[in-house]
Amino acid sequence: MLKIAIDAMGGDNGCQPIIEGLIAAVKKNKNFIAIAVGAKDQLIPLIPQKFIDRIEIVDCNDVIAMHDSATDALKRKDSSAYIAIQLVKDGAADAYVSAGHSGASMSLATLRIGRIKGVSRPAIATLMPTVDKNTLVLDVGANVDCDAKNLREFAIMGQVYVEEVLGIDDPLVGLLSNGEEESKGNEVSKEAFKLMENIPNFVGNVEGNDIFNGSTDIVVCDGFIGNIMLKTAEGVADTIGKIIKNNLKRSLVSILGAVLMRKVFKSLKLRVDYAEYGGAPLLGIKAPVIIAHGKSNSKAIKNAIFQAVAAAQSDLNSNIETRLKALKD
Amino acid sequence: MLKIAIDAMGGDNGCQPIIEGLIAAVKKNKNFIAIAVGAKDQLIPLIPQKFIDRIEIVDCNDVIAMHDSATDALKRKDSSAYIAIQLVKDGAADAYVSAGHSGASMSLATLRIGRIKGVSRPAIATLMPTVDKNTLVLDVGANVDCDAKNLREFAIMGQVYVEEVLGIDDPLVGLLSNGEEESKGNEVSKEAFKLMENIPNFVGNVEGNDIFNGSTDIVVCDGFIGNIMLKTAEGVADTIGKIIKNNLKRSLVSILGAVLMRKVFKSLKLRVDYAEYGGAPLLGIKAPVIIAHGKSNSKAIKNAIFQAVAAAQSDLNSNIETRLKALKD
Numbered sequence: 001m002l003k004i005a006i007d008a009m010g011g012d013n014g015c016q017p018i019i020e021g022l023i024a025a026v027k028k029n030k031n032f033i034a035i036a037v038g039a040k041d042q043l044i045p046l047i048p049q050k051f052i053d054r055i056e057i058v059d060c061n062d063v064i065a066m067h068d069s070a071t072d073a074l075k076r077k078d079s080s081a082y083i084a085i086q087l088v089k090d091g092a093a094d095a096y097v098s099a100g101h102s103g104a105s106m107s108l109a110t111l112r113i114g115r116i117k118g119v120s121r122p123a124i125a126t127l128m129p130t131v132d133k134n135t136l137v138l139d140v141g142a143n144v145d146c147d148a149k150n151l152r153e154f155a156i157m158g159q160v161y162v163e164e165v166l167g168i169d170d171p172l173v174g175l176l177s178n179g180e181e182e183s184k185g186n187e188v189s190k191e192a193f194k195l196m197e198n199i200p201n202f203v204g205n206v207e208g209n210d211i212f213n214g215s216t217d218i219v220v221c222d223g224f225i226g227n228i229m230l231k232t233a234e235g236v237a238d239t240i241g242k243i244i245k246n247n248l249k250r251s252l253v254s255i256l257g258a259v260l261m262r263k264v265f266k267s268l269k270l271r272v273d274y275a276e277y278g279g280a281p282l283l284g285i286k287a288p289v290i291i292a293h294g295k296s297n298s299k300a301i302k303n304a305i306f307q308a309v310a311a312a313q314s315d316l317n318s319n320i321e322t323r324l325k326a327l328k329d
Numbered sequence: 330m331l332k333i334a335i336d337a338m339g340g341d342n343g344c345q346p347i348i349e350g351l352i353a354a355v356k357k358n359k360n361f362i363a364i365a366v367g368a369k370d371q372l373i374p375l376i377p378q379k380f381i382d383r384i385e386i387v388d389c390n391d392v393i394a395m396h397d398s399a400t401d402a403l404k405r406k407d408s409s410a411y412i413a414i415q416l417v418k419d420g421a422a423d424a425y426v427s428a429g430h431s432g433a434s435m436s437l438a439t440l441r442i443g444r445i446k447g448v449s450r451p452a453i454a455t456l457m458p459t460v461d462k463n464t465l466v467l468d469v470g471a472n473v474d475c476d477a478k479n480l481r482e483f484a485i486m487g488q489v490y491v492e493e494v495l496g497i498d499d500p501l502v503g504l505l506s507n508g509e510e511e512s513k514g515n516e517v518s519k520e521a522f523k524l525m526e527n528i529p530n531f532v533g534n535v536e537g538n539d540i541f542n543g544s545t546d547i548v549v550c551d552g553f554i555g556n557i558m559l560k561t562a563e564g565v566a567d568t569i570g571k572i573i574k575n576n577l578k579r580s581l582v583s584i585l586g587a588v589l590m591r592k593v594f595k596s597l598k599l600r601v602d603y604a605e606y607g608g609a610p611l612l613g614i615k616a617p618v619i620i621a622h623g624k625s626n627s628k629a630i631k632n633a634i635f636q637a638v639a640a641a642q643s644d645l646n647s648n649i650e651t652r653l654k655a656l657k658d
Contacts, residue, residue, distance in 0.1 A: 178556035228537045232541075
């Protein structure tokens with residue numbers, strides 16, 4: 001049976017939301033076993049007796065804190081992240097999920113589990129909401145400086161993920177740029193455009209607003225720009241929310257307005273809240289690695305685990321390898 | 330008296346909104362003369378007799394269309410943009426405003442009027458809204474590839490603009506990056522961070538959301554990232570608007586909701602609509618150059634003209650030159 005290794009100690013709110021999410025996941029999906037890596041004495045009291053056979057516990061006595069340096073991750077061999085990654089490396093688990101130190105997870109996954117053949121740089125992919133579907137954007141933080149070949153690999157990995165894990169046929173991929181015309185772009189993106197022209201369903205350059213209008217399924221950029229785009233989107237959504245609230249306060253129909261808006265905001269939250277999507281896959285690693293947000297609640301953890309299960313059950317990695325090889329041949 | 334040269338033919342909607350904006354501007358501010366450059370036979374019928382002494386018309390018989398190549402701008406010597414820029418170059422006008430082909434305006438301004446001493450690259454600056462103030466972001470499109478020194482110049486030009494034209498003392502300037510820590514950034518931004526450390530009121534790295542939370546007055550980035558940030562913000566605002574509208578449609582209180590939301594959206598529009606701000610200054614040119622949006626209505630044109638007047642009356646350019654010189658000494 002499929003085994004998912006979970007760093008049960010990482011995350012801003014300790015092991016409780018993680019174990020709760022894990023229990024919710026095993027309740028709903030009977031086709032996998034969860035391996036929770038963490039301090040046994042803290043985890044055991046959180047797990048009801050009836051789930052004991054679905055949740056294995058691997059004890060450890062260290063956790064990489066959010067403020068720790070990622071460079072020490074390789075030396076912290078007793079940490080929950082290190083041990084959970086090691087289980088995947090040894091074949092004792094099929095995928096890894098963590099809401100802990102994302103830099104540590106990324107370097108442990110890259111250096112201990114290793115990259116898929118043909119992948120020069122793993123990339124973090126995240127789903128951005130549009131009115132009626134989502135757009136996968138990568139890289140959103142793993143690589144600040146990228147060359148044209150890295151960007152081409154991201155396009156392939158993104159397409160395979162959307163096909164194999166999200167189940168969308170022939171997904172369209174665009175290159176994030178400062179205009180749609182082929183002549184637009186910076187030095188790296190212009191070179192990437194040329195390299196990407198022979199990728200099936202490559203739609204060419206796309207702009208920032210295209211991420212949110214559903215015109216393409218995958219948008220490729222370097223991790224520096226991806227992070228800025230993500231934070232910009234969060235900032236705009238937050239500011240609009242505040243402006244609307246301020247206006248409602250001033251309005252005469254404020255009470256009725258507040259009731260109405262609560263409904264709207266709840267629905268809006270459903271779309272922009274990544275708890276719905278779980279976490280961000282680190283694509284290009286030999287086994288599925290899901291990076292969940294440090295603030296993840298139990299629902300986000302549950303969905304992150306489902307993502308890991310879906311990725312582990314798919315042909316994601318073998319197809320990434322085949323597709324990259326075909327491109328180079 | 331101050332003279333403002335206006336490209337009266339550029340813009341998506343022809344000369345009418347431009348002349349209307351120009352009339353609104355001369356009505357409200359008596360301290361300048363407008364020079365409208367365009368086809369005399371089209372402009373004259375739009376100008377009421379009583380404004381004839383405040384609006385000079387310079388005839389021309391060519392206009393650079395939006396789909397024309399910017400590289401031809403220098404050869405189109407009969408175009409409204411070329412002639413308006415030439416008036417500034419010759420000292421017959423003090424500033425330039427255009428809602429036409431922005432690339433043509435930029436290259437004409439840079440090559441015909443010329444750069445301020447010490448400026449290696451002019452930059453387009455734009456105001457982004459926050460809940461209660463605005464943030465100036467530059468560059469948002471003039472330069473796709475920038476080096477660290479360019480970014481440092483943008484910081485200085487942005488600070489001087491905010492001080493001299495917007496009237497804010499000691500404005501804070503941040504460098505757009507993928508995290509606040511000094512260690513964050515790509516190759517260019519890390520180098521820029523070091524160069525910017527001795528700029529007064531430099532707050533270090535800022536993130537995408539900081540543009541919208543009012544934590545800093547000026548945010549510096551290259552024009553590739555600036556354009557992506559701008560389009561992302563537009564895309565998110567647009568998508569949130571659509572999601573809210575879709576939800577209201579489904580709700581039982583839809584009629585009342587629609588009335589309420591119209592009010593909110595109007596107020597929201599006031600904040601995010603750049604018609605309020607007029608246009609984007611191209612900083613670093615020897616005379617004020619205001620690039621208005623192609624879709625500008627008369628209000629946007631009026632405000633763009635006021636921006637040009639304010640910039641021309643200020644010590645913007647002499648202070649940019651002094652400040653850049655001091656930095657290099």
